[in-house]
Amino acid sequence: MIELRPFDSLGGANHGWLDAKHHFSFADYHDPSRVNWGNLRVWNDDTIAPKTGFPPHPHRDMEIITYVREGAITHEDDLGNKGRTEAGDVQVMSAGTGVRHSEYNLEDVTTRIFQIWIIPTRSGDAPAWGAKPFPKGERSGKFVTLASGYENDNDALPIRTDARIVAATLKAGETAEYPIGKDRKGYLVPATGAVTIGDIRVNARDGAAISDLDVLRVTAIEDSEIVLVDAA
Incomplete structure (x- = not known):
């Protein structure tokens, strides 16, 4: 089953510095x-103005x-981590027992990100x-795993949950397959x-909510960059 969720049906709010669209209930959108x-x-589609961003705030569990689509995001947290993640690259934060962090667009251009939250399968970790x-x-013409809760995905960023985040870039006319399995939930969004x-x-x-499907087959109508969450 494929349930299409068009972009213009998403919730959201424009805060001036941040134009946020929500694929799922979030903040004041329910x-x-x-x-x-x-x-x-959570799957938020965030557009962040230059020289602005999310000030320090806490998360846990x-x-x-x-996933950075355009521009770059600079992360800093109370663990001492600091890093700049550019377009096409990925950062993962396992909030665990609690972390306080900021995410700023320090660039001279607009930054666009997908922010994805997945419920962990365990708690109590640092x-x-x-x-x-x-x-x-x-990842041209095929899905590549970006982040994963499975030990055999050695090249992926680790996450503490029964899920996998994959991405592909497809030329117009190309098809990529992903063996998702009928017992899984998939959520796919083309970045472009x-x-x-x-x-x-x-x-x-747009969002595509996928269920009861053994193999996901995606064909590009035009050159496309797609992100998929394979969830439990």
């Missing part, structure tokens, strides 16, 4: 039919994945942070371009 998708709890570049050439899943067209920044 839709009882869009609270979570399996253990995927959440896996927070940031917080952790990591970031990694994922060259788009390495447009794709089809079966006979359903998914445009840039």
Whole structure:
């Protein structure tokens, strides 16, 4: 089953420095039919103005994945971590028992990110942070795992949950397959371009909620960059 969630149907709020769109209930936006998708709890599509950002604030017991679509985001936390993550790259913060962090766009250009929250499968661990570049050439025409809760995904950033975040860049006409399994929940968003899943067209920044599907087949209508969460 594929449930299309068009971009113009998303909740959100424009705070001036931040234009946020919410695929799931978040902050002042609440839709009882869009609270979570399996253990995927949040998918925010954030546009952050230059020289602005999220000031220090706390989190706990959440896996927070940031996929940078344009620009860059600079992270700093009370664990002593600091790093700049550029477009196409990923950072992961396991909030664990508690962490306080900031995320700023220190660039001269607008930064656009997907911020993804997944409910952890365990609690009580110390917080952790990591970031990694994922060259788009390495995921050309195929899905590559960016972050994973499984030990055999050695090249991926670790997360403490039964989930995997994968991405692909497809040229127009290319098809990529991902063996998701009928017992899993998938949520796919094109960062750019447009794709089809079966006979359903998914445009840039639309969401596609996927269930009861053995193998996901995605075909690009135009050059596309896609992100998928494989959730429990």
